[in-house]
Amino acid sequence: MSENVPFEAEVAQLIVDTLNLDVESGDIEPEAPLFGDGLGLDSIDALELAMAISKKYGFQLRSDDSNNAQIFSSLRALSTHIQNNRPA
């Protein structure tokens, strides 16, 4: 178990709400890929999520410090990225 579970649940809900997904936020596996075979997201979703993250957490995603594939590799990775980058 990760210590991050409550925050992961919050990010999972943000993903479901932003992208209007037909799944329950609790059903998103923390380590499963968000793109491709996992949740089936694509780059358009990444841009939508970037906008939602900027609005909710007050920072803008960037590709060059760590690439998109890494940031969006899983719910856990995305949650960690947000926690590490959001203004204190």
Next chain:
Amino acid sequence: MPRLDPIIAHNTRVVAYYADRVVYREDYVAHVAAVVSRLPDTAYVINLCDDRYHFQVGLTAAMEKKHINLLLPTRIPEFINRIHRQYPDLYVLADAPCAFAGIPVLQIQQLMVEGATDVAPLLAYPPDQVLAIAFTSGSTGDPKPNVKTWECLVEVAAMTGSRFQLPEYGQGGIVATVPPQHMYGLETSVMLPMQFGWGSYAGRPFFPQDVADALAAVPAPRVLITTPVHIRALTAEAPVLPKIEYIISATAPLSAQLAQQAEAAFDTRVYEIFGFTEVGSAATRRTVDEQTWHLFDKIRLRRDGQSHVLDTPYIKNSLPVSDIIEAIDEQRFSLLGRDTDMVNIAGKRASLGDLNARLLALPGVVDGVFFNPDDKDEKVRRLAAFVVAPQMTVDNIIDALRDMLDPAFMPRPVVLLDKLPRNATGKLPRSALLELVERYVVTKGKKS
């Protein structure tokens, strides 16, 4: 001496910009020579280079070798395999690891290594040399090839540059969020800068903050080549951007409201380009000013029976306009509606007829249809699919579709039904589909 048109303007100083370095004309010529000396002798090439400068070098080398570029609407292996069966004599040029069954893959970074070479690139080509075959998704399921000659690309670049008065701005930098492999990206982010001696940012910025970083890496005057989806994200996040002369948008309609917001937020002008794969870029408008589209100087519009066609001096055939338009005169028109068979998800296009045929061809699917919602604003809408498949689950259907569809067209949601509301003639009226959407898609999204 036959006529030869140069690929790169004689006064070009810088070809490409990176965050931390520039690529000068001499470097580009040396890289092209190195690649040409190491390419195989084949008929066709698929240039998958993500880095725009790598793509430019690969494109030039292919022109030197008279290799025809195959421009594909998607990279899914099933599609590439299908193309490979029709065009067996080909190689893939890439700058990231990839593999396709039976197709040689060459990494361009390995070919660009300089060394003794006796190749002196010509950098100019006859108008009738074929640069590319651009594929569109036909309603029959077979990709439809559109031949693009060198003349075609040179003419479109010349008319685009003159429409946007590039020479009056001197030489600047172009940043693009679109891939160089699509006609719009090829014409505006590769051909346009090369023909006018501008440099292109080599990367493909994605997030708004990436776009800001990329624009800061190129000198003024700057032009941003992008799409409504990115303009919406940029306007929403509003990062600090350096001065941009123009933002150019294509691939999907842009609302006057969003264009106005972007013009105000970034102190710039926003133009749209209208085009389609068969003709390439064809018309422009400044979105905040007017609804009317202005065709490029050498393109003429005329009525042909129930529909309209475009005539150009650089494409032999008249090209039917599949969108619903109203001609004002032979150079101006209004766009009334998009082609109803054509699905456009964030700039990726597919035929609805083809998508439906693929769904119906899945083993276990008894009946099924894709539904394409109306575009209301720039928020990307996804397709829905209504499927009758008693022995299958939603996950079975999604897994089967994933192997054959570009991710943009994956239905969201897939709704399983006992039967589809077909009328007496077996057709599915849009009104009946809208009822299904209301019942299964809209209400579900609003549940919480």
